[in-house]
Amino acid sequence: EEELDGILRLPKVELHLHIEGAAPPAFIRGLAKEKSVNLSGVFRADGSYDFRDFARFLEVYEAATTVLRGPEDYARLTTAVLEQCAENGVIYAETFLSPDFCGGGDLGAWREYLQAIREAADAAEARMGVTLRGIVTCVRHFGPDKAKAAARCAAETADDWLVGFGMGGDETRGQQGDFAYSFDMAREAGLRLTTHAGEWRGPKEVRAALDDLRVERIGHGVRAIEDLGLVDRLAEDGIVLEVCPGSNVSLGVYPKLSDHPIRALRDRGVTVTVSTDDPPFFHTTMRDEYRNLARTFDWREEDFVQIAQDAARAAFCDDATRARLL
Numbered sequence: 001e002e003e004l005d006g007i008l009r010l011p012k013v014e015l016h017l018h019i020e021g022a023a024p025p026a027f028i029r030g031l032a033k034e035k036s037v038n039l040s041g042v043f044r045a046d047g048s049y050d051f052r053d054f055a056r057f058l059e060v061y062e063a064a065t066t067v068l069r070g071p072e073d074y075a076r077l078t079t080a081v082l083e084q085c086a087e088n089g090v091i092y093a094e095t096f097l098s099p100d101f102c103g104g105g106d107l108g109a110w111r112e113y114l115q116a117i118r119e120a121a122d123a124a125e126a127r128m129g130v131t132l133r134g135i136v137t138c139v140r141h142f143g144p145d146k147a148k149a150a151a152r153c154a155a156e157t158a159d160d161w162l163v164g165f166g167m168g169g170d171e172t173r174g175q176q177g178d179f180a181y182s183f184d185m186a187r188e189a190g191l192r193l194t195t196h197a198g199e200w201r202g203p204k205e206v207r208a209a210l211d212d213l214r215v216e217r218i219g220h221g222v223r224a225i226e227d228l229g230l231v232d233r234l235a236e237d238g239i240v241l242e243v244c245p246g247s248n249v250s251l252g253v254y255p256k257l258s259d260h261p262i263r264a265l266r267d268r269g270v271t272v273t274v275s276t277d278d279p280p281f282f283h284t285t286m287r288d289e290y291r292n293l294a295r296t297f298d299w300r301e302e303d304f305v306q307i308a309q310d311a312a313r314a315a316f317c318d319d320a321t322r323a324r325l326l
């Protein structure tokens with residue numbers, strides 16, 4: 001237990017965190033009250049987010065975002081999220097930002113949201129020492145045309161803060177390759193690439209992410225374990241998995257953490273990192289993830305140090321920023 005305290009106190013690097021998904025329920029309720037928005041069906045009686053499966057999770061997520069109506073709301077959200085990060089010993093986080101939710105894909109509006117988020121992040125870094133970088137993410141079930149608008153926003157604002165492009169949303173719809181145009185546009189703008197794959201669909205989806213979108217990191221990727229040839233490829237090519245164990249258990253990808261393949265993937269040489277995805281939705285934090293992994297897989301402080309160092313090496317930030325994390 002003394003060792004567990006040491007593990008929980010380690011500096012952490014989080015690569016997979018959706019900004020809207022990190023909104024505390026009380027924060028969303030507060031905005032709903034201010035704006036007189038009726039969010040019935042979003043919360044349980046105990047105040048937590050109410051969903052029973054992935055489809056409903058996405059609906060509740062999108063309903064909650066309807067109260068986030070302008071750059072100032074996102075600035076306040078950024079501050080709230082970074083306070084949670086700091087409380088958990090996170091020293092660096094990358095967050096998914098969607099032009100779809102931040103201005104509806106309009107470039108001018110997106111610039112205003114981005115500026116507000118960055119200003120809030122800079123203030124939080126000065127106050128709490130936690131560094132944030134942004135990854136524009138398109139939403140798979142919104143389709144390839146919306147993704148192109150998101151990619152254009154990303155390409156136009158790519159810089160040392162807006163460092164990546166990715167895709168989340170409903171993996172059971174369409175194909176990774178439908179979004180190749182957007183990923184190519186982002187790559188040409190110098191952005192680093194990641195996509196959600198292998199959370200709901202199996203190994204084929206992970207192969208498509210590598211072959212059709214040519215990403216260097218994969219969100220989740222855990223169902224790659226069902227194809228050991230693919231596992232070897234991930235290990236050999238140094239593809240980094242952004243693993244979110246609590247998310248996978250909460251959404252029912254695996255019944256319990258002891259069934260989760262994170263240890264098997266790691267033992268086979270895949271670079272795994274640990275993130276929370278949408279922490280209040282899944283009743284988790286980075287400290288909870290570390291505690292549960294330590295207990296379930298008997299991981300030691302050295303394992304968590306390696307995971308955080310691997311996450312720092314896989315971070316999309318510039319090398320001067322990375323050097324502060326290593």
Ligand code: ADE
Nearest residue numbers: 018021168169196277278
């Ligand atoms: N958006 C937010 N969380 C997600 C998840 N776990 N999978 C796909 N899209 C998401």
Ligand code: ZN
Nearest residue numbers: 018168219277
């Ligand atoms: Zn995610």
